[in-house]
Amino acid sequence: MKKVFLDTNVLMDMLLVREPHNLYSMQVFELGRKKEEVLLAVSCLSMANAQYLLARYGASVTAIRSLLTDVSQACELVALNEKAVVGALAAQRFNDIENAMQHQCAKACGADVIITRDVHDFRHSDILTMSANEFLLSIGKI
Numbered sequence: 001m002k003k004v005f006l007d008t009n010v011l012m013d014m015l016l017v018r019e020p021h022n023l024y025s026m027q028v029f030e031l032g033r034k035k036e037e038v039l040l041a042v043s044c045l046s047m048a049n050a051q052y053l054l055a056r057y058g059a060s061v062t063a064i065r066s067l068l069t070d071v072s073q074a075c076e077l078v079a080l081n082e083k084a085v086v087g088a089l090a091a092q093r094f095n096d097i098e099n100a101m102q103h104q105c106a107k108a109c110g111a112d113v114i115i116t117r118d119v120h121d122f123r124h125s126d127i128l129t130m131s132a133n134e135f136l137l138s139i140g141k142i
Contacts, residue, residue: 002139003039004032005106006075007099007116008046010132012053015067021117024132027141028115033074037139040075043105045098047077078105093124103127 006028013021014029032040047068054064080101088100099121106114106127114122114129122129136142 001037001039002112003041003110004028004135005041005043005078005102005109005111005114005127006046007102007114007118007122008043008049009117010115011042011046011050011071013117013132015050015054015071016057021132024136024142025115027136028132029074031141041078041106041109041111042071042075043078043080043102045080045101045105047071076109078109080105084108094121096121 010021010025010028012018014025016022028038029040031038050068050071051064054067055061059067084101084104087104088094088097091100091103094100094103099118103114103122103125111127113135114125114127115132115135116122116129117131119129119131119134130138133142
C-alpha cells in the first residue's frame with residue numbers, strides 16, 4: 001500500500017471544486033478514504049490553510065468543520081513541528097519555504113509520494129512527486 005502525501009493545492013482543488021483539477025484530486029481522495037490501495041496524509045499546515053481559504057471563499061464555519069472533519073477521517077494528519085520548520089528553513093534547495101515545510105512533513109510521515117499541482121516546485125525532493133493525474137495513471141486507475 002502506498003502512503004500518499006497531499007499538498008495543499010491538491011486538497012484545495014477538491015474542497016473548492018476547482019475544475020478540472022478536482023476530478024483527479026477527488027479520485028485520489030476516494031482511494032484513500034477506502035484505505036485499500038492508498039493511505040493518505042496531509043499536514044496540519046494544509047488543514048489551517050484550507051480553513052483560511054474556505055472562509056475567504058465564503059464557506060460557513062459549519063461547512064468548513066464538516067469538510068475538514070471528512071479530510072481528517074480519511075487522512076493521517078501530520079504535525080508541523082519545530083523539527084519540520086527548522087528542516088524547511090535549512091533546505092536551501094527549496095525556493096518556497098512553505099513547500100519545504102510540506103516536504104518535511106511528507107518525510108516525517110514516511111510518504112512514498114507527494115501529490116501536488118506544483119511538481120516543478122518539488123523538483124529537488126527526495127520523495128517521488130507527481131500530479132494527481134500522473135499518480136492515478138501510475139497505479140492504473142485512469
